[in-house]
Amino acid sequence: MMQLKIVKYCSLLLWFVAAIQGCANRGAGPQGGPKDETPPKVVKQNPAQGSTNFQKKNIVVEFDENITVDNIMDNLVISPPQQKQPNIQAINKRLIIQFEDTLESNTTYTLDFGNAIVDNNEKNVYENFVVSFSTGEEIDTLGIGGVIIDAENLNPLSGITAGIHPAAAFNDTTLQTTVFRRIGRSDKEGNFFIQNVRPGTYRIFGLGDGSRDNMYQQGEGLAMIDSLVTPTLETKILTDTIWKDSLTIDTIRTRETVVRKPDSLILRYFKEEYVRHYLQKLERQKDNHFTLMFSAPQSQMPAVRLVADTLHPERNVEGAELIVQSNAMRDTISYWLTDSALILTDTLYAEVTYLKSDSLFELQTQVDTLRALFRRPKETRAQKKKREHESAVQTVKYANMSANIPSALDVTADMRIKSETPIANVDTQKIKLTQKVDTMSVPVKFTFQPDSTAIGMLIKHDWQPDTQYELTVDSAAFIDIYGQPSKQIKAKTKTKSLEEYATIVIEITPYIPNVIIQMLNAKDAPVRSAAALPGGTLFEHMTPGDYYLRMIVDADGNGKWTTGELKTGRQPEEVFYFPSKLSLRANWDFHEIWDYKAVPLLKQKPRAIRGVTKKDDKK
Secondary structure (H helix, E strand, O other), X not given: OHHHHHHHHHHHHHXXXXXXXXXXXXXXXXXXXXXXXXXXXXXEEEOOOOEOOOOOOEEEEEEOOOEEEOOHHHHOEEEOOOOOOOEEEEEOOEEEEEOOOOOOOOOEEEEEOOOOEEEOXXXXXXXOOEEEEEOOXXXXXXXXXXXXXXXXXXXXXXXXXXXXXXXXXXXXXXXXXXXXXXXXXXXXXXXXXXXXXXXXXXXXXXXXOOXXXXXXXXXXXXXXXXXXXXXXXXXXXXXXXXXXXXXXXXXXXXXXXXXXXXXXXXXXXXXXOOOOOOEEEEEEEEOOEEEEEEOOOOOOOOEEEEEOEOOEXXXXXXXXXXXXXXXXXXXXXXXXXXXXXXXXXXXXXEEEEEEEEOOXXXXXXXXXXXXXXXXXXXXXXXXXXXXXXXXXXXXXXXXOEEEEOOOEEOOOOOEEEEEOOOEEEEOHHHEEEEEEEOOEEEEOOOEEEEOOOOOOEEEEOOOOOXXXXXXXXXXXXXXXXXXXXXXXXXXXXXXXXXXXXXXXEEEEEOOOXXXXXXXXXXXXXXXXXXXXXXXXXXXXXXXXXXXXXXXXXXXXXXXXXXXXXXXXXXXXXXXXXXXXXXXXXXXXXXXXXXXXXXXXXXXXXXXXXXXXXXHHHOO
16 A cells, blocks of 8 residues: 555655756747847937038937948948048947048048948947938939949959049049049949939049049059039939739829939049069979969069079189079069079079069069079988989989870860970971871971970971871970980870861941950850951851950050050940840751840840959959
């Protein structure tokens, strides 16, 4: 009987504990409710928005929750611009603005905070918060808007300053010496709006204002419009239709709204051909040469000589021979050592005389003494043993050369012979190129040309489609600067057949002369370019795939896109995009008629290759 009571008691206790746990798990305490996704709201502002005759230096804005300011330097736009930025603090629910500059009389001020105001907890953004007031009797209400795009590729540009100057006071030096009267800044889609503009006529510019002084400095990007801008207010009647159902109209209502014009200006942003020339760095990745890297192509080759090491005066570097090798752009130049003692020297010093830009972008002679340091890897026992063996038996060293020839050769490509060291001599009698005709190998003529690195060779020939070729390079056909001969090279390839290619004719309408048509890949990079012809431009031997089209109005006829120039007022050359993707199929012929003005400029570039560029990315 006692055991029965104990069992009942334990069962009751277990049931009680389980009930308590069930209650405890039901909701597991306060959950905090749904996530706050509401941005802060203004509940009070002193002075009130749009106030006139404001003479104080402090503005206080009170919100309905605690706030903070985020990335204020990039978000805040003040018109007119201030020499000293206001002191801005977020304290609990208050935004406190204290001006450091003296406010101008009879002037409308605008503080556009962009996306800087966020709540303190969830960082919800109060988008495009603006404070505006006037120190005079009335507040200016006009505005100027539009979009800023990259003139070369039509991508929208973010973070660019849009600014205006009164036309009556504008002269050739205003942009460089006078702060913009009012400004705006382009958003991620390139759109800008300059608020609270006074009636008048203006010149408008876009400016990549890296110096943040609201004036043009040489080297900064800019955009300009040839015509003057006169802002206006327009009344527009809007119609709202309320439907009873999908077929029956209930009510038609009309309402008036005020539109600030112009609101769709297009500013084409460019950088002038002011390139800052300087030596970026010296690299010595291998012991037998060092490389100078410059910020821009060199109009004249630098003068380079080795100089004595003060810590090791016994090392004789006077008159040491350096073999110069440059890339096609002449901005990367290598200097090859021929003295074996110098090759084995880990630290060398080179005196470099070159042209460097001063603050006005004028080229001045600069002389630097640079250290060429090679960090020699630790030699393993096996490597040391091999080196000593080769030295003892005087093994012939060969130049490290190879043929870079695919098994299926494009008829528009070249054969390429790669070399690890510069080539000193070529014996063309030891190089043969044959073409398979039926069962016979027939020699064909070819030409040599240094490749873009000046360290390899290109073999050029008018390749026939669907044809077998064989390249034979006998031993010692090439001798490098160290007297090392090349080994024998043999390579076979077969060119692609015409059926593997696509052909397309691009016909622009209306036809104008001096136009360049570019076939682009998915990265917006040209893969083929040709001049536009009246009857259409033929692109043969196109690899099947997806392409895009760009058209350059080559006004100066130099065969490439030309940027603008502030001094002469020259606009950058016009660029148009075909608004659709072209999908080319093998063994197909295409003919595309392109009316390059049928689609508005801002809607031309296909979204697949359209990017958004920040001002700092536009070099």
